[in-house]
Amino acid sequence: MSSKNHPYASTATNLPDTICYLNGEFCPLREAKISVLDRGFIFGDGVYEVVPLYQGQPFRFEQHMARLDRSLLELRIPNPYSKSEWLNLVQQLASHFAQTTNQKVEHTQQIIYIQISRGVAPRDHAMPADCVPTVFMMANPFKPVSPEIRATGVKCVSAHDFRWEKAHIKSTSLLGAVFARQISADVGATETIMFRGDYLSEASSSNVWIVKNGTVFAPPKDHLILEGIRYGLIDEMCKAQSIPFVLRKITKEEVFSADEVLLSSASKEVLPVSHIDDRLVGLHTTHAGKPGPIYKKLxxxxxxxxxxxxxxH
Ligand SMILES: Cc1ncc(COP(=O)(O)O)c(C=O)c1O
Incomplete structure (x- = not known):
């Protein structure tokens, strides 16, 4: 069977009709191609970033670039661009996206996805010395969480965190996250909140926060979680609102008896959790199973x- 007649070839026509960036060029996403020997494809040997844009402007761009640097350093991949070159590429991509959707860029909310893999090389696990990194970027619409969902909160399930011990790297090796997310997807829930032994780590693609007696708690920034860009942001927001903020290990018991549980990520921003495993969050509060006062402030x-x-800007 030729690749053109392959039954899945038709899915290519279902891809969004937008412009992406690949290795120095902007081209239609549908036409972008990489080598089958790309180590991102073969090993998941790469890193990524997800940068939200509000009114066409990147939000917390410095912090995203700093995390990209940290991830690349761990993988020993040189950063192919300077910060200003990245900003320029993000702005160009955002303008292309606005054009294809017939909008002014400053009227758009977008999510920019950046991926850097080690590049193309004969298949061998060891890191080749002189690979040229593959750089891919695409823009997607940023669909904010609806007010209806924000008003009720979201259901989550709990699970053992079976991922590896380098969760601090924003790596494209995401099978652990895919498996984790599917546990909640299978029961129609929004996220899977994970525990290593008795301790909270994070959710499949979000950080997790608990509130007890007016204090916001989250697990420490170590190798067991990805330090979301909202870690620093929630710290700053708590300071601005005089809300006590503590990073320390959090037990399962503390999560299940918390007054509030929140998720955070670029696309979820901060989002209240109503149930974990069908148990109401904040059972003994006046807002049991509903968004609480600290969520509303944040x-x-x-x-x-x-x-x-x-x-x-
Ligand atoms: C595992 C994991 N933790 C946390 C986050 C939240 O990170 P950020 O706030 O930078 O979106 C993500 C985002 O994708 C994630 O994949």
């Missing part, structure tokens, strides 16, 4: 930080 603070960032 959600408002988030919007102010976004507005301030947009106004500063």
């Amino acid at each position: 959600h408002l603070a988030y919007q102010s930080f976004v507005d301030a960032s947009c106004n500063s």
Whole structure:
């Protein structure tokens, strides 16, 4: 069977009709091609970033670039671009996206995906010395969580964290995250909250926060979790709102008896959890199974930080 007649070949026509960036060129996403020997394809040997854009402007760009540097350093992949070159590429891609959707860039909310793999080499596990990294970027619409979902909160399930011990790297080796997410997807829940032994780590693609007696707690920034860009942001928002903020190990018991549980990520921003494994969050509070007061403060603070960032450009 030729590859053109392959039954899945038709899915290529279902791809979004947008422009992407691949190795120095902008081209239609449908036409972008990489080598089958790319180590990103063969080994998941690469890193990525997901940068949200509000009113066409990247939010917390410096922090995303700093995390990209940290991930690349771990993989010993040289960063192919400077920060200003990355910013330029993000802005160009954002303009292409706005054009294909007939909008002014400053009226768009986008999610920019950046992926860097080690590059193309004969298949061998050891890291080849002189690979040229493959750089891929695409823009997607940023669909904010609906007010209806924000008003009810989201259901989550708990699971053992069976991923590896280098979770601090934003790596494209994501099978652990895929398996983890599927546990919640199978029961129609939004996220899978994971525990290593008795301790909270994070969710499949979000960080997890608990609130107890007015204090916000999250697990320490170590190799067992990805330090979401919202880690620093929630710290700043708590300071601005005089909310006590503590990073320390959190037990399963503490999660299940928390007054509030929140998720955070670029696309979820901060999002309240209503149930874990069908148990109401904040059972003994007046807002059992509903978004609580600290979530409401942080959600408002988030919007102010976004507005301030947009106004500063
Ligand atoms: C495993 C994991 N933890 C946390 C996060 C949240 O990170 P950020 O706030 O930078 O989106 C993500 C985001 O994709 C993730 O994949």
